[in-house]
Amino acid sequence: MTQHLAAPAPAPATAATPTEWWRDAVIYQVYPRSFADGNGDGMGDLAGIRSRLPYLRDLGVDAVWLSPFYASPQADAGYDVSDYRAIDPMFGTLLDADGLIRDAHELGLRVITDLVPNHSSDQHDWFKRALAEGPGSALRERYHFRPGKGANGELPPNDWESVFGGPAWTRTTDPDGTPGDWYLHLFAPEQPDFNWEHPAVADEFRSILRFWLDMGVDGFRIDVAHGLVKAAGLPDIGSHDQLKLLGNDVMPFFDQDGVHAIYRSWRQILDEYPGERIGVAEAWTPTVERTANYVRPDELHQAFNFQYLGTHWDADALREVIDTSLAAMRPVDAPATWVLSNHDVTRHATRFANPPGLGTQIRTAGDRELGLRRARAATLLMLALPGSAYVYQGEELGLPDVTDLPDEVRQDPSFFRAAGQDGFRDGCRVPIPWTSAGSSYGFGTGGSWLPQPASWADLSVEAQTGDPASTLELYRSALAVRRDHQGLGAGTDVTWLPDAPAGVLAFAREGFVCTANASHAPVRLAAPGRLLLASGDVVVVDGELELPADTTVWWAV
Known part of the structure; x- marks a missing residue:
């Protein structure tokens, strides 16, 4: 049953002096099941998230994106919604959501909620x-x-x-x-696709948007934003190759031009509210240029850059996708939006631990030390780029994917169906560790819904806090520098530095230089300025730096 609640006062109006905060925001994705458990039932919830908001403020992020917490039979971890205006009891109540939003705003954090408009639950x-x-x-x-x-x-x-x-x-x-x-149903049978040609569907979602905007949320991440409109007549594909969510093939049910009228109508609603409320597209498209269509000035504000996420740790490939991404966003005056990990793909600490070419869902642990070193370097590279960045919970701890979960504990619906996705998304959804001891390393008092590796005690927030060599402190330092340095954050351009050694990405922004060695060997180069931050140990002697392999350095110039 839908619970109704008096709407809180909206976020303070900034329309008179817009900050366009979303152009350079660092947004932290919380997967509610796996972030913090407030009632000890082994499942994360809104009360747990609310209790950990000070951690996110201190980490230095600007906003929190919450994966779905709506009423749901949980056939696909909440992406099968039975009531868009109710909270699933496993996560709490509307009062809990209201308190979370209010507390976040008091801490200076904005709140973005997931919206699932492509399909409902079969229990809707x-x-x-x-x-x-x-x-x-x-x-x-x-x-x-x-x-x-x-x-x-x-x-x-x-x-x-x-x-x-x-x-x-x-x-x-x-x-x-x-x-x-x-x-x-483009996804599970329990997730029937809406027909967006029907006016009642459009009317319903405009009402849902207003419900949550009245609750005070600062925006929406739009699940399967590319899938709402299907080609007329639902034509055959003519091929029996299994589909991949994380692919870029042209399909008659993805990235149809008709989706853009929907987002133009949603933008009008977002603009009605004070405080610069935003829309973020999860849009898998054939090209970055097609992605840019979702962020034209009268549509959404951001779109995830999945081409970047899918790029391996290779200097030439990274430079190409960076240039292409910035060039595609420039004509529509939108920020590039960078991301390395999320709840649907293998964590980048594990992707980079494996050879290239294995895709974004990987079943092998690979070289853990190599993967972490590259992940740290990739993070500093990403946070140096112009635009906005997304951080997936636990990546600031350097967490790897859990690749050895036994089959009997898996819950990814695609694991139980033939072909399709690999079905190993559970590995990036294991609850994160907060303390070095306890039944679930501080996640809660009642264990965790997916088992955590014993090695995660050393990766916990408690274990890493105060250790200058830890990944957590690297993230805290990087976000602090990014916030304070005028050359970082919003923008549309980088200046690639000439004569960078092979395998090294070197670019300048205002008063700032980033050098990233994506090769397999150290390189020597002249220090371009004062060292701000490095992803690994580096030494500058007489103005020269030996930059180790898989290491990124930030410089003030």
């Missing part, structure tokens, strides 16, 4: 009624119900396949018990 009232009422129900028009092919409708309406594996269609049973129409 609309869908349940559509099934119960049978063929001819007006509610069926709000989803994609179609008769099947074949003599008796026994074949799916087209050849689309679910991102999670298997057909993208499930056949219904009519109220009289006979086989009925099929419905479309």
Whole structure:
């Protein structure tokens, strides 16, 4: 049942003197299940998040993005929403959400919530009624119900396949018990796709936006932002290769031009509210240039740069994607948005521990020491680039993926289906460690919903705090420098320095230089200024630096 709550006062108005805070914000992704457990049931919740907000303030981030906490049967970890205006009891209540938003604002943190508009849960009232009422129900028009092919409708309406594996269609049973129409689900069968051609769907989501904006949230991360509109007639693909969520193929159900009218209407709503509320697109597109369409001046504010996330630790490849990204965002006057890890991909400390070419979901631990060294260097490189950056919970601790989870504890829905995604996303979702001891290293008092490795005691917040060599203190220092140095943050350009050694990325911004050695060997170069921060041990002697492999250095010039 939806709980209703008097709306708090909105965030302080800044329309008169806009800060455009989102152009250089560092935004921290909280995966609610795995951040902090406030009631000791082994599952993270809003009370736990609320108790740890001071940690995020002290880390130095500007905003918090919360993955879904809405009422849900949890068939896909909350990305199957049954009520968009209610909190799932496993996470708390609307009062908890209200308190979290208020506390965050008092600490100077903005709050971005996940929104899931491509599909609902099959337990959403609309869908349940559509099934119960049978063929001819007006509610069926709000989803994609179609008769099947074949003599008796026994074949799916087209050849689309679910991102999670298997057909993208499930056949219904009519109220009289006979086989009925099929419905479309690009993800799990429990996640039927909305039909965004129906005006009731658009009306409903405009209302949902206002509900949460009235609650005080500062913006929305839009799940599967590229998937809302399907090509007319739902045409066959003509290929039976399994789909990949984290790919860039041109598909008739992804990145259709019709999605942009939706976001233009949403931008009008966001602009009605004070405090510069924003929209962030999770948009997997064939090119960075297509991604830029989502952040035109009258659409959304940010779009994740998945081309950057998917780039291995290689100087030439990184320079190319950096140049392409900045060039694509410049004509639409949008910030580039950089990200290295999230809840859907292998943590970059593990990706970089493995050879290139394995993609973004990796099953092997690789060389842990190498991976951490590269991850630290990649972080300083990312935070030096113009625009906004996203940090996924635990990456500031240098956490690797947990690649040896036993099959019996896995909960990723794609793990239980044929082909599709690899189904190993649980490895990046293991609850993070706060203390060096305890049943769940400070995550809560009742264990954790996924087992944590014993080695994580040494990676906990408690163990790393105050250790100048720790990854946590590196992040704290980097975010402090980034906040205070005029040459870092917002912008659209870098100046690549000539004569950089092979394998080294070297660029300048105002009063600032970044040098990153992505090669396999140390290189010698002239120190371009005063050393601000380094991802590893470096020594400057008589104005010369030997820059170790897999190391990034920041300089004031």
